[in-house]
Amino acid sequence: MNKVVDSIVRDLVDKLNTAPIQSLFRSSVLSPLVSSLVDAAYPYIVGVLCLWVLMFLLLVAILILLLRRKGRIE
Numbered sequence: 001m002n003k004v005v006d007s008i009v010r011d012l013v014d015k016l017n018t019a020p021i022q023s024l025f026r027s028s029v030l031s032p033l034v035s036s037l038v039d040a041a042y043p044y045i046v047g048v049l050c051l052w053v054l055m056f057l058l059l060v061a062i063l064i065l066l067l068r069r070k071g072r073i074e
Contacts, residue, residue: 015021 016025
């Protein structure tokens with residue numbers, strides 16, 4: 001029984017690894033799925049990127065203010 005199942009699975013994998021089947025899978029399943037995931041995640045990615053840029057700019061501003069203050073005290 002295992003030999004029959006192994007043979008069927010091997011045959012199925014060989015047929016699925018052909019170029020036309022992979023192209024069909026890529027165009028009909030994978031591309032729409034990735035597109036919908038990117039469309040759903042895009043606002044969150046932009047929001048997180050904006051927060052990182054804001055944190056970086058605030059950190060630079062704080063460092064500049066601290067350096068100016070240190071220069072005035074001494």
